[in-house]
Amino acid sequence: MSILENPIPNEVLDNATSPLTDDRAAYKDSTYEIVSKVAYLIGVPKRIFDNEHEAPKVEVYNRLDSDKTARIIRHLCIVRTAIERNFKRINERMRFQYETILSMPEYVPQESINQLSLDGVNFIKNTSKKLCQHVVEINRLICDRINNCKKLFPLWINWDYIKALFVMPDGLKEDGTREAADIYYSHLLFYPYQMYINWQPEEVGNILYNDKKFVTLLYSWNNDYFTEYSKVSDAGSYIKGSIYEFIESSEKTVIVVDCENSDPYKLCATLKNLDHEYTQKIASIILFDDVHTASAWRILDSFTAIHVEHMMIERVKQSKSLVDVMLIARTCQEHYKNNVDSFILVSSDSDYWGLISSLPEARFLVMIERENCGPDLKNALLNAGIFYCYIDDFYSGNAEDIKLGALFKEIERYIDQTVRLNINEMFSAALKATRIEMSLSEKKQFIAKYLKTMQMEITDDGDVVLQLKRK
Structure with missing residues (x-):
């Protein structure tokens, strides 16, 4: 895996900016909800949220930090970036001094490892003898869990575009981690707050400047156009x-x-x-x-x-x-x-x-x-x-x-008008048609065992099918 011969100090990374024309006019009156959520999940430091002059908002940080699914993704991303950023030094100490990443808190944040442990997540496998294998395991955990964060984002944004930012290409193979690391090291200062994401880095300034800028870029990276700007801006x-x-x-x-x-x-x-x-x-x-x-x-x-x-x-x-x-x-x-x-x-x-x-x-x-x-x-x-x-x-x-509320109200109204099925009436009609006689006790047992356990399935065409449990 490629490495930085001289890793850049964290204080330099935190203060690094890319030259860009002033974004303030182009992205006036934007909101910061989406960029704050993305910043939290990719592991942007808490002090950035606390800084009122930075885009990510601390109220969003506090909201997401109480959500276990979001917290797990955040700390997995923090550890992954820390390993990528300090790969050479960590790798040398693992190879020549037989240390583990647990004994290098100066390179891999111990608080993130501890939080993952508290949340029931462990990426350190005894069979992993090489550092890149830790990255592969982290990538696997992120792939398995990133969809849990879909609920955090509104329906109007394309979730697949957001999800792709967290999934390292071919990240379950050593070659894939090596290629991703090469791109990351070569364009380190272009990454948002120098946290790893999956993108083709370019000099566009802070992509998390505000929601309007971020979603415009996000859609363009996917050969798409974002046009619903009222979703990411507010009246002045x-x-x-x-x-x-x-x-x-x-x-x-x-x-x-x-x-x-x-x-x-x-x-x-x-x-x-x-x-x-x-x-x-x-x-x-x-x-x-x-x-x-x-x-x-x-x-x-x-x-x-x-x-x-x-x-x-x-x-x-x-x-x-x-x-x-x-x-x-x-x-x-x-x-x-x-x-x-x-x-x-x-x-x-x-x-x-x-x-x-x-x-x-x-x-x-x-x-x-x-x-x-x-x-x-x-x-x-x-x-x-x-x-x-x-x-x-x-x-x-x-x-x-209000959109969901209106939809639910109309769907419930449609169901009330369309669905007219009473299992007691249905059962009585079936008994009459088959000329089967049952005692009151037998009827109750049949209803409890076969009718109240009916399952609903929905076909690809949207038709609702009720199926009896026959066993």
């Missing part, structure tokens, strides 16, 4: 500051939502990413919904602390929605009767300009969707000095909960 301080100022200067604020012309998942993401100090001052959210809109609106109240009033508007004619009429009428009522002076209107429909212009004493802030709002409404708002923002710009990576 100017937008949030303007919303906070609007709420703070209001006597009473209500959010009115045109559910026909807005997205429940984007609105949920927007509310989640606003400071609770300000959102708690919002009196209520009034949803004006139609039977043809997304069912997710019906569970929005489960994902916000703001009081939600859901108005389901029935149609007189199936071809004509009355949502806009009811929204306008209720907004006027809230203003004149309930003393609401400020409204956050969530809709991309330009028809509501009539409402805004007809209530000159009320204050409005409008939240729209970038692709669904035409220039006429935006120009009218701009000319009237009314602030508007895009709900698309808010970080939506944490909106998975």
Whole structure:
């Protein structure tokens, strides 16, 4: 295996940076959730998380450090990198002084070995006489366990791309470890915080600078393109500051939502990413919904602390929605009767300009969707000095909960409507058809043994098949 003749001191590695143009403008307003998780798993030192000027966030470190599956991968990666970085010195002492890596804490962190032992993981085999065999065993353990960490990442990111970072190519063979080590040693300063990952190293600066940069690079390494940037970025301080100022200067604020012309998942993401100090001052959210809109609106109240009033508007004619009429009428009522002076209107429909212009004493802030709002409404708002923002710009990576909640609710509704199977009725019909007579005791035993133990299988086509346990 190739080695560094003169290993670089750790303090030099920690402070090493690669020349790169300033990332701040290109990756403005990004989040740090994904890079913090990757940094934890590959073994980036805790002091990096504690440094407020570094990308990895200590709250993510603390969260993952309480997860056994994540902790095991982290410490396996730490030991693997330590061996790779100090291979020559460790190997010489093993060969000529008959030491084990357990007696070299200056090269292999003893705390990582101890933590792995506490978590029930031991990579040191008595049959391993060569140092590279320890690396092979660590690679095997990582391959076996890395999928346990899939749950830590959101559904929208391609897990296979993340997983590949941890799997050393041909890492279960000595030749594979040797080739990986050659690449690592030759480009040591390009690796994120000099921790080993499986990639083709290039001079792109800190790949863990923030989520937007990382996922863009991650997908490009896999000949793919990442386009859902709302998953890895959040609205800027100017937008949030303007919303906070609007709420703070209001006597009473209500959010009115045109559910026909807005997205429940984007609105949920927007509310989640606003400071609770300000959102708690919002009196209520009034949803004006139609039977043809997304069912997710019906569970929005489960994902916000703001009081939600859901108005389901029935149609007189199936071809004509009355949502806009009811929204306008209720907004006027809230203003004149309930003393609401400020409204956050969530809709991309330009028809509501009539409402805004007809209530000159009320204050409005409008939240729209970038692709669904035409220039006429935006120009009218701009000319009237009314602030508007895009709900698309808010970080939506944490909106998975409402999406899953909506899916589960619809799946449960479908099951309730579709599946109608009662085992007692089924058994009675079978007894009648076969003309078999059983005592009450025999019936109970049969049901307990054969019917209550039925197993469900799902075919490749998605069909559900119930199978009886016959033995």
